[in-house]
Amino acid sequence: MKRSTIKDVARVAGVSPVTVSRVVNEPVRVQIETRERVLQAMRSLGYSPNLAARSMRTNLTRSIGFLTPELSSPTNAAVAQAAEQALAEAGYTMLVTSSNYRPEREVAALELLRTRRVDGIILYVSDEEDAALVRAIEGSDVPIVLLDRNLPVSADLVLSDHAAAMGEAVRYLAGLGHRRLALIQRDLRIRPAIERRRAFTQAAAAAGLSPVRLVQLPARPLASKTLSEDLFVGAKAPSALVAEGVPLLRAVLQGLRHYQLAVPRDRSIIGIDTMDVSSLTTPETTSIARDFEVIGRSAAELMLRRLGDRDLPQKRIVLESQIVLKGSCAVTFAI
Amino acid sequence: MKRSTIKDVARVAGVSPVTVSRVVNEPVRVQIETRERVLQAMRSLGYSPNLAARSMRTNLTRSIGFLTPELSSPTNAAVAQAAEQALAEAGYTMLVTSSNYRPEREVAALELLRTRRVDGIILYVSDEEDAALVRAIEGSDVPIVLLDRNLPVSADLVLSDHAAAMGEAVRYLAGLGHRRLALIQRDLRIRPAIERRRAFTQAAAAAGLSPVRLVQLPARPLASKTLSEDLFVGAKAPSALVAEGVPLLRAVLQGLRHYQLAVPRDRSIIGIDTMDVSSLTTPETTSIARDFEVIGRSAAELMLRRLGDRDLPQKRIVLESQIVLKGSCAVTFAI
DNA sequence: TACAATGATGAAAACGTTACCCAACCAATC
DNA sequence: GATTGGTTGGGTAACGTTTTCATCATTGTA
Numbered sequence: 039m040k041r042s043t044i045k046d047v048a049r050v051a052g053v054s055p056v057t058v059s060r061v062v063n064e065p066v067r068v069q070i071e072t073r074e075r076v077l078q079a080m081r082s083l084g085y086s087p088n089l090a091a092r093s094m095r096t097n098l099t100r101s102i103g104f105l106t107p108e109l110s111s112p113t114n115a116a117v118a119q120a121a122e123q124a125l126a127e128a129g130y131t132m133l134v135t136s137s138n139y140r141p142e143r144e145v146a147a148l149e150l151l152r153t154r155r156v157d158g159i160i161l162y163v164s165d166e167e168d169a170a171l172v173r174a175i176e177g178s179d180v181p182i183v184l185l186d187r188n189l190p191v192s193a194d195l196v197l198s199d200h201a202a203a204m205g206e207a208v209r210y211l212a213g214l215g216h217r218r219l220a221l222i223q224r225d226l227r228i229r230p231a232i233e234r235r236r237a238f239t240q241a242a243a244a245a246g247l248s249p250v251r252l253v254q255l256p257a258r259p260l261a262s263k264t265l266s267e268d269l270f271v272g273a274k275a276p277s278a279l280v281a282e283g284v285p286l287l288r289a290v291l292q293g294l295r296h297y298q299l300a301v302p303r304d305r306s307i308i309g310i311d312t313m314d315v316s317s318l319t320t321p322e323t324t325s326i327a328r329d330f331e332v333i334g335r336s337a338a339e340l341m342l343r344r345l346g347d348r349d350l351p352q353k354r355i356v357l358e359s360q361i362v363l364k365g366s367c368a369v370t371f372a373i
Numbered sequence: 374m375k376r377s378t379i380k381d382v383a384r385v386a387g388v389s390p391v392t393v394s395r396v397v398n399e400p401v402r403v404q405i406e407t408r409e410r411v412l413q414a415m416r417s418l419g420y421s422p423n424l425a426a427r428s429m430r431t432n433l434t435r436s437i438g439f440l441t442p443e444l445s446s447p448t449n450a451a452v453a454q455a456a457e458q459a460l461a462e463a464g465y466t467m468l469v470t471s472s473n474y475r476p477e478r479e480v481a482a483l484e485l486l487r488t489r490r491v492d493g494i495i496l497y498v499s500d501e502e503d504a505a506l507v508r509a510i511e512g513s514d515v516p517i518v519l520l521d522r523n524l525p526v527s528a529d530l531v532l533s534d535h536a537a538a539m540g541e542a543v544r545y546l547a548g549l550g551h552r553r554l555a556l557i558q559r560d561l562r563i564r565p566a567i568e569r570r571r572a573f574t575q576a577a578a579a580a581g582l583s584p585v586r587l588v589q590l591p592a593r594p595l596a597s598k599t600l601s602e603d604l605f606v607g608a609k610a611p612s613a614l615v616a617e618g619v620p621l622l623r624a625v626l627q628g629l630r631h632y633q634l635a636v637p638r639d640r641s642i643i644g645i646d647t648m649d650v651s652s653l654t655t656p657e658t659t660s661i662a663r664d665f666e667v668i669g670r671s672a673a674e675l676m677l678r679r680l681g682d683r684d685l686p687q688k689r690i691v692l693e694s695q696i697v698l699k700g701s702c703a704v705t706f707a708i
Numbered sequence: 709t710a711c712a713a714t715g716a717t718g719a720a721a722a723c724g725t726t727a728c729c730c731a732a733c734c735a736a737t738c
Numbered sequence: 739g740a741t742t743g744g745t746t747g748g749g750t751a752a753c754g755t756t757t758t759c760a761t762c763a764t765t766g767t768a
């Protein structure tokens with residue numbers, strides 16, 4: 039019941055192992071009838087090359103690591119799936135690891151991927167200011183594609199433009215008469231959160247709406263994201279709430295329900311990265327959306343490009359976000 | 374800039390490569406001072422063993438394949454993440470592939486994983502009646518853990534009990550006075566869909582509610598899942614709708630909105646596997662829920678158990694589903 | 709004291725593949 | 739007819755581990 043090797047194939051086909059290897063790797067170099075004989079032998083033996091042996095020779099594993107804080111987040115899962123698809127088409131396998139938002143686990147995962155000798159790593163990190171993490175990435179000797187993060191490392195980048203759509207959203211709310219805005223995020227020190235905050239604040243100031251309210255909730259105990267009362271009641275409660283991600287959109291909706299506030303009559307809301315669940319609410323929730331499939335595919339393409347030539351200049355792809363208008367925002371008469 | 378090998382470590386530590394190998398793999402067998410010297414050398418060289426070389430000797434890759442029709446589905450992603458976590462703790466890496474609901478791609482993926490020499494495969498398949506797929510699984514010579522599928526192959530199983538909670542749901546609706554029920558699914562020939570259909574029909578018959586309405590929509594063109602008009606209007610329209618998965622729950626909600634039907638006043642609805650998004654709706658949607666983290670972890674545990682001993686008897690784990698009552702069902706007066 | 713048993717380490721071979729170099733053959737060219 | 743050059747194929751070594759067996763030193767026992 040042993041697996042057949044290149045030697046078995048060679049023996050059956052009456053050639054040397056070298057020729058078999060050539061048939062597998064550079065079919066042009068071997069005469070057509072010989073090749074046929076070899077292919078025939080391969081089929082009859084159910085041969086498939088031993089990648090471990092191959093990569094020991096070539097120092098290539100044809101595998102890419104994908105590291106994310108949370109694979110079960112729909113956005114990350116969508117990116118992972120798209121990346122996997124694109125990589126698979128190029129003959130690469132994807133190893134997935136998740137860190138549960140713990141930088142030290144990301145360091146450990148990088149070490150693991152190093153041990154695995156992956157040819158490259160695509161990653162989301164959960165904290166841009168973790169020095170050990172930055173060192174671990176910098177010390178990694180394979181190509182890196184960084185997803186939507188701002189890190190002082192040499193890597194190709196896939197970024198989203200968070201600012202433009204966020205600015206639009208703020209101006210849209212301002213145009214509806216909203217004066218008090220709140221942005222509700224997880225307290226992560228990562229590019230999307232930071233950019234959104236910045237854009238939110240700036241656009242609000244430009245529209246004469248400052249100060250805005252910035253709420254940041256812990257990322258990790260994902261359960262029980264309860265928002266404080268003064269976000270909903272009292273004279274200073276914001277009339278428009280922008281929530282980042284499905285869990286926080288849910289927290290906002292639960293708060294609104296609890297205080298018996300109706301959307302969009304009493305409050306306007308906008309979701310960010312809430313994808314297809316934006317249409318579960320009544321009315322459907324206006325949201326800022328990105329195409330995660332494109333993000334994942336772009337990451338894979340950057341990686342493949344880099345694997346093709348290490349000396350290429352660094353490249354960054356910036357992908358747009360879009361505001362999708364639905365029915366969750368309305369004119370307000372609060373002053 | 375070459376990576377250091379076991380020989381480099383051996384040279385620095387003044388021992389033979391064998392001893393280094395022993396320090397790495399069976400630390401007990403080597404004297405404490407020697408071990409210290411070796412560990413020191415490993416650290417100073419930044420040594421990590423070459424897994425390709427190791428697996429060429431041992432025929433073990435310490436990697437597990439995870440195959441799913443759709444990684445971006447939140448339920449599958451949650452299972453994948455939990456499995457990965459549990460596998461990682463045991464020193465295994467997880468390779469992820471998705472088939473996009475195409476059995477032929479699942480066959481190809483199995484072949485790929487075979488080439489990769491994974492030590493085991495955890496998989497969801499997208500069609501229980503695809504003969505080629507069954508053959509491919511049966512022909513795979515590594516341990517298989519099958520997730521919630523009914524296939525004539527030798528494998529350990531992680532199943533969900535779909536029937537009990539579905540029966541409860543039907544009786545609950547019957548108790549509220551509903552006489553006409555509909556179950557809306559994707560048209561997949563897989564255990565969860567089949568079991569749910571069976572349980573739905575049986576429980577309805579037992580409650581004197583037959584016939585029920587069974588709607589099956591194509592799984593693959595995921596966009597534009599539009600439900601036909603007669604599901605919502607007309608004398609025979611069901612008063613209660615049970616929808617499987619987030620996309621179909623969304624389709625139901627959109628239909629209800631379109632025909633200006635309110636939940637729960639005009640229609641009662643129940644979601645299945647809609648997880649945390651059930652609480653995005655107003656009122657929150659009553660749903661049948663499973664713990665996908667437990668599913669993923671169980672799959673990993675079954676796999677690790679099997680890898681520990683191939684001769685163990687096959688095991689199946691059956692995990693419960695639960696109905697979570699919220700506000701989307703109400704007494705009906707329709708007759 | 710001699711001998712067996714135990715423990716710690718090393719030498720050599722093997723895993724399956726590819727890189728490198730060379731040989732044989734044939735055709736084309738001078 | 740000798741030389742050159744291209745095509746096709748093979749022999750050998752090497753990749754970095756672990757396995758197997760042997761060696762040596764040390765301890766315990768009769």
